[in-house]
Amino acid sequence: MLRVIGKRLALLIPTLFGLSVLLFLWVRSLPGGPATALLGEKATPDAIARVNELYGFDRPLLVQYFTYMGKLLQGDFGVSINTGRPVLEEFATRFPATIELTIVALIFAIGVGVPLGYLAARHYGRFLDHSSVVLSLIGITVPVFFLAFILKYLFAIQWSILPPDGRQNPRIDATHFTDFYVLDGILTGEWDAAWDAVLHLILPGLALGTIPLAIIVRITRASVLEVQNADYVRTARAKGLMERSIRGSFILRNAMLPVVTTIGLQLGLLISGAVLTETVFAFNGIGRFLRDAIFGLDYPVLQGFIIFIAILYALINLIVDLSYSVIDPRVRVQ
Amino acid sequence: MSNRGTSVRGAGFARKRAALTAGFSIAALLLTGCVQSQREENTGAEGEGDTAVDSTFVFAASADPKSLDPAFASDGESFRVSRQIFEGLVGVKEGTADPEPLLAESWETSEDGLSTAFTLREGVKFHDGTDFNADAVCFNFDRWYNWTGLQQAETVSYYYNNLFRGFADKPENAIYESCEVDGDNEATVTLAKPFAGFIPALSLPAFAMQSPTALEQYKADEIGGSAEAPQQSEYATGHPVGTGPFKFDSWNVGQQVELSIFEDYWGEKGQITETIFRIIDDPQARRQALEAGTIDGYDLVAPADTQSLKDAGYNVVARDPFTILYLGFNHKVEQLADPKVREAIAYAIDKEALVSQTLPEGTKVATQFIPDVVDGYNEEVETYDFDPEKAKELLAEAGYPDGFEIQFNYPTNVSRPYMPTPEQVFTNLQAQLADVGITVTPSPAAWSPDYLDQVQGTEDHGLHLLGWTGDYNDTDNFIGVFFGREKPEFGFSNPELFSALDEARGMSDRDEQTKAYEEINQQISEFIPAIPLAHPAPSLAFNERVTSYPASPVNDEVFSNIELSE
DSSP states (O other): OHHHHHHHHHHHHHHHHHHHHHHHHHHHTSSSOHHHHHHGGGOOHHHHHHHHHHHTTTSOHHHHHHHHHHHHHTTOOOBOTTTOSBHHHHHHHHHHHHHHHHHHHHHHHHHHHHHHHHHHHHTTTSHHHHHHHHHHHHHHHSOHHHHHHHHIIIIIIISOOSOOSSSSOTTOOOOOSSSOHHHHHHHHTOHHHHHHHHHHHHHHHHHHHHHHHHHHHHHHHHHHHHHHTSHHHHHHHHTTOOHHHIIIIIIIHHHHHHHHHHHHHHHHHHHHHHHHHHHHTTOOSHHHHHHHHHHTTOHHHHHHHHHHHHHHHHHHHHHHHHHHHHHOHHHHHO | OHHHHHHHHHHHHHHHHHHHHHHHHHHHHHHHHHHHHHHHHHHHHHTTSSSSSOOEEEEEESSOOSOSSGGGOOSHHHHHHHHHHOBOSEEEOTTSSOEEESSEEEEEEOTTSOEEEEEEOTTOBOTTSOBOSHHHHHHHHHHHHTOOGGGGSTTTSHHHHHHHOOBTTBGGGOSEEEEEEEETTEEEEEESSOOTTHHHHTTSGGGOBOOHHHHHHTTTTOOOSSSSSOOOOHHHHHOOOOSSSEEEEEEETTTEEEEEEOTTOSSOOOSOSEEEEEEOOOHHHHHHHHHHTSOSEEESOOHHHHHHHHHTTOEEEEOOOOEEEEEEEOTTSHHHHSHHHHHHHHHHOOHHHHHHHHSOTTOEEOSSSSOTTSTTOOTTSOOOOOOHHHHHHHHHHTTOTTOOEEEEEEEESOOBTTBSOHHHHHHHHHHHHHHTTOEEEEEEEEIIIIIHHHHHHOSOOSEEEEEEEOOSSOSIIIIIHHHSSOOTTTOOOOHHHHHHHHHHHHOOOHHHHHHHHHHHHHHHHHHOSEEEEEEOOOEEEEOTTEEEOOOOTTOOOOGGGOEEOO
16 A cells, blocks of 8 residues: 555656646746736836846746756745745645635535435436436536625625625634634634634535536436446345445445545646635635736746645545545455 | 335435425524624624724725835735825825825925925824834935845835935935934935925825834845745734834735724824725625625725615715826827827817716816826816817828728726726727727737737837826826836827926926926827826725715825714
8 A cells, every 4th residue: 555655656756847847838938927917007128127137037948947946846936926925825824715615615515416416316217316417417507606606696795694705704803823714713712713714614615516516416326327227236135135235335335436536536626616716705715816826927826836736636636546445445456 | 116115215305305404494594693693792892982883994905915014015005004004204185195294294495405304293103112203214214225136126115216216325316315313303304316206205105104113123124035036024024013093913814904093193093993904806896795794895996886886875985086097199100190190089089978988987087197186287288179070170181081090909807097997998989089080900908918018018009098097296207107208108209398307307396397397288288199088086985884084086095084973
């Protein structure tokens, strides 16, 4: 097992190297320079030249690349052009927000998606099945930002049940040290702050979780349909096993393999969905920060972010692969 | 068999479903209850003050401040915060752009205009207990002047660079020379060159007085460890100390900046004891936050929202415009090089219609490139009132009886204080120009960097839309920026105009300078380098409990002057 993990991690190195080269070239070939973005309408040719010199954008590409990689290897992602703070620090304060949001979205997507998909398969061809298929189709086709707007309009503005934006009510004086607000509230015993943070997660969590939910419903349904007609399930039934254990150990467990893969892939989708969701809900996570970085051509942030996400992706895939062996003993042997 | 199984399961499911529904309903009830009780708690806690108002004021900012050290900032959101924390020697008369005494009670300028003796307000303290006195004043002036290296970069110290033009290590261009302490409350600032805009310039937040103790303690000048990008100092990220009515509490990056009342403030403290700037970058989300009641107000209301917000009972406040939107001409284009054509276009445009159809309420029609509150505004300039017949005649005289075709550049997906909806302005002008036979080829581009690059850096443009928001009462800050030298944006060379602007900028006598600018404005109106269209007024929207807001054309809005009813 350890050898497998070690091998997978070693493979990360060439991947990241290749990525860093591509990324570096791509970022610098974007139209327009960061100087104009920085100076806006106050940009004069003199000012642009000064900014380029200051930030090193006028140096040869190769020199820029080695400077960049040298720093990167020392864990220095540079300083954000937009905010003047170290990129790593910016990520550290925002990442917990996105993780909280992603967890809520995932809980919603898995917690509703798997049972719904399972039930749809059990009731194949009947009302529950049809409606879940239709609902999941809608879930996939409705754009995230539109759904976010609708949810916000109804729950936050029309009915005022849930907060419209942010991670915390501005008037609540909460202590933060992990930057996971719900956790902070629980650890410090500030229950009102923790509950307030939970309330702030519901709408963005629902908006973000809808597409993964729809996909999970469909995958679960298809997978359960396939498994429940498999020979070994028939054999188990013929053998007179209890229906409950057939469903648990035979159907659900075997049907979960493709679902787990999908969930792993969904994590990537969640990050891109977070850009829109976080913008609509003014939620201070990585997504919103990335959007600002794209608009402001914040080179150091873009580079740092993509490398960071690549590592994250690789790790998630690793975890997904490892979880196969928990679910399916055959993978363990191989 | 499977059928029976299903029906049994069906019954089970129905029970579960019922339980689930019940669970959701209870959860929803709990949610509503909690939100309500929280709101009650809040008003309850805040009602304890002597006035019966909620003394916490939440304002939506569109972005984080770039820096809490105003000397190293140049963006509106930084200044919005720093205006609460800091004060300058010179303030701004409410509702105007004119200077008035603030931390300096009075000042006297020498005959030659080079030295100004300030008499300082007594008994003023910085938030950290440091006395505000002549030493503090000179400390600040010397701090700016002695910046080196990265601190001198235009992106870092934009305003000092642009207004004082030089530093101690290269004093050739420097306007500042020295500051002398003449007593506890007397300081004299000496300039190396005359600078008529000196006093009004000091009302800019960038030149506010900061606590010498805090500046040193939190190493305000230690910025940019690396040459790649300047990095903010400890002071600028968490320890700003001024003399203003509010002191800094905390800054949760990306979420909010919190300030609280400074108990020892020398002036009126007002009703607000806690100010929170909540960062909501999406304009739509700001409006929704106001509607949901989580914020008390926000800036730069979209023109389309003004009426509906008013109808819904919100207070919409328009600032006096301190902006200019113009239709630029690239004189390198054959047709536009002809003064007759430029005049024809001036007559072809119905500015009144443009303003009423595409710009926010409170917008004034422009006749020149400065708003009327700025010195040098000339009532007598040529106005070229809308006259399509005359426009056609002039076009025929210029040799284009059937009109001509020309490129029209405009930005997309952007909203500027002077141009909330560029696409609408373009469409409107396109139709007006078509009426006199000028066909435009639309050339839209994304605002930054494409549009600005194309219009300001290349010759690849014909007509274009651009504008400006002024910083303070300085005529040069408008027309000097536009027409002070040959620029690719306009592509003309007019030595007479260039030298007139240069001369006016260097005048030390304010009255003489004002006269010179009036003449220049007349000269510009005859030359028609571009067409001034409008002075759009930016609006703010507030919760109905905000009964008065000190709207200022130059954004000099201090929250201690806000009045609340509940």
